[in-house]
Amino acid sequence: MFEELRKKISNAVKNLVKREEKEEVKEGATVSAPSPAPEARKVEEKEESPIQVNTSIATKIKGAVLGSVRLSEPEIDEFLEDLEKSLLQSDVSYETTKEFTRILRGKLVDTKFRAREINSEMTENVRGALLELLGTSKPGVDMVDFINTKIKNNEAPVKILFLGPNGTGKTTTMGKIASTLKKQGITSVFSASDTFRAAAIEQTEHHAKAIGVPVIKSTYGADPASVAFDAIAYAKAHQVPVVLIDTAGRQETNKNLVNEMLKMVRVAKPDMTIFIGESTAGNALSNQIQEFSKYMKIDGIILTKLDCDAKGGNAVSIAQATGIPILFFGVGEGYDALVKYTPEFVVNSILPNN
Numbered sequence: 076m077f078e079e080l081r082k083k084i085s086n087a088v089k090n091l092v093k094r095e096e097k098e099e100v101k102e103g104a105t106v107s108a109p110s111p112a113p114e115a116r117k118v119e120e121k122e123e124s125p126i127q128v129n130t131s132i133a134t135k136i137k138g139a140v141l142g143s144v145r146l147s148e149p150e151i152d153e154f155l156e157d158l159e160k161s162l163l164q165s166d167v168s169y170e171t172t173k174e175f176t177r178i179l180r181g182k183l184v185d186t187k188f189r190a191r192e193i194n195s196e197m198t199e200n201v202r203g204a205l206l207e208l209l210g211t212s213k214p215g216v217d218m219v220d221f222i223n224t225k226i227k228n229n230e231a232p233v234k235i236l237f238l239g240p241n242g243t244g245k246t247t248t249m250g251k252i253a254s255t256l257k258k259q260g261i262t263s264v265f266s267a268s269d270t271f272r273a274a275a276i277e278q279t280e281h282h283a284k285a286i287g288v289p290v291i292k293s294t295y296g297a298d299p300a301s302v303a304f305d306a307i308a309y310a311k312a313h314q315v316p317v318v319l320i321d322t323a324g325r326q327e328t329n330k331n332l333v334n335e336m337l338k339m340v341r342v343a344k345p346d347m348t349i350f351i352g353e354s355t356a357g358n359a360l361s362n363q364i365q366e367f368s369k370y371m372k373i374d375g376i377i378l379t380k381l382d383c384d385a386k387g388g389n390a391v392s393i394a395q396a397t398g399i400p401i402l403f404f405g406v407g408e409g410y411d412a413l414v415k416y417t418p419e420f421v422v423n424s425i426l427p428n429n
Contacts, residue, residue, distance in 0.1 A: 076383075076385070076387055076406070077386075077424045079164075079165050080167075080388060080425055084425065087157045087158040087161050144189075144193055145188070146183055146188075151184060154183075155176045155180060158176060158179070159172050159173070164386075166358060166386045166387070166388030166389050167391050168361060168393075170395070171395050175208045178208055179200065182204055198426055202428065205422045208395070209421060209422070212394035212395045212400060213398060215375050215400030215416060216347070216400075218402060219259050221233075221347065222256070222317060225316075232307060232310035232315060232317060233318070233346050234307060235252070235319050236339065236349070237249050237351055238336060238348065238367065239363075240324050240352070241323075241324025242324060242353075243353045243356075244353070244380065245269075245321060245322065245351045246321050247282065247408065248351050248379060248405055248413075249279075249321055250410060251405065251413040252319060252413070253288050254411070261316055262316060263288050263316070264289045264309055264310050264315045265279055265282070265289070265290040265306070266290075266303045266305075266306035266307075266319065266320040267279040267292035268300075268303050268321050268322055268323075269321045270296060271295070271299075272324065276295065289315070299323065300339045300343065301342075303320050303342060304343070307343060318343075320343060337370060340371050347374045348372060349375050349376070349377055350373045350376050350377070350399070351379060352377075354380050354383075354387070354389050355380055355383055357388075360389055364376065364399060374399075376397070376399055376400065378403075380405060381404045381414075382406045387425065390404065402415070402416055403415055403416055
């Protein structure tokens with residue numbers, strides 16, 4: 076995951092350094108020279124930073140004389156333009172890309188890089204800009220803390236509704252959430268409210284059996300809202316603190332299915348509604364979430380299949396683009412393959428902090 080984004084950011088920095096190599100060696104100017112001899116490169120490659128800046132002989136000369144390297148405004152402009160193209164190609168939204176380059180520009184202007192540390196210092200500037208960018212997004216609710224607070228306040232059962240397009244992994248993700256809660260000593264019951272898709276009920280039963288939680292179901296074609304109602308009634312009667320409500324996959328453009336979802340919301344009155352979307356969906360994902368948000372309140376996003384997403388741009392931009400926080404990443408099929416979202420996880424995945 077994040078392979079393409081990591082590669083494109085690294086290449087943008089390498090291109091910047093190549094342009095520096097055309098400049099003269101003089102005090103107060105950006106410096107470079109012909110590429111170092113193979114012997115010199117071998118020495119440099121002993122310790123590589125995540126962003127590899129191939130320092131030139133001239134840079135080393137300037138470092139010995141002046142001890143620092145400063146980027147000119149035109150070089151910064153050209154570098155950020157290259158970086159913008161790379162981010163957009165990696166599914167980072169336009170608005171997020173612009174905000175990121177604005178933050179990074181502020182860090183690069185008038186910054187002196189120690190000639191011998193330019194690799195690590197440039198990496199830290201990019202890391203810092205990413206962390207600052209992700210820190211501006213609305214923070215998500217800690218699901219376990221949220222549920223425990225509800226239980227403590229005698230507001231159980233806590234009802235969590237999962238929605239999103241078909242094939243995004245809603246049922247599997249619901250199983251991962253149930254497994255996560257069980258490890259925290261919190262039991263749950265499944266509502267098999269996807270009564271539309273073939274084998275959906277059996278899939279829900281499979282996950283329930285594997286995790287060891289009860290499942291409330293009906294027949295295919297039954298009213299999904301009535302199944303959710305029965306699951307909530309079961310939870311109240313058996314003191315089960317959490318109800319996890321599955322739904323049929325639907326497109327935001329299908330008004331009949333959206334109306335059915337609105338009925339489920341009215342009947343179940345969920346305490347938390349979570350949108351399940353594929354990380355690989357590209358920029359269409361933002362449009363899907365924003366369209367669903369016109370009809371109902373979405374409290375959080377879980378991005379699935381991040382392990383299959385070489386680009387990774389949605390993980391960077393989706394929260395800022397939609398105003399809805401990411402809660403978890405799905406990174407595999409196992410019940411343990413659920414990673415809690417943090418800005419540090421994203422940044423360390425793109426640019427490992429060595």
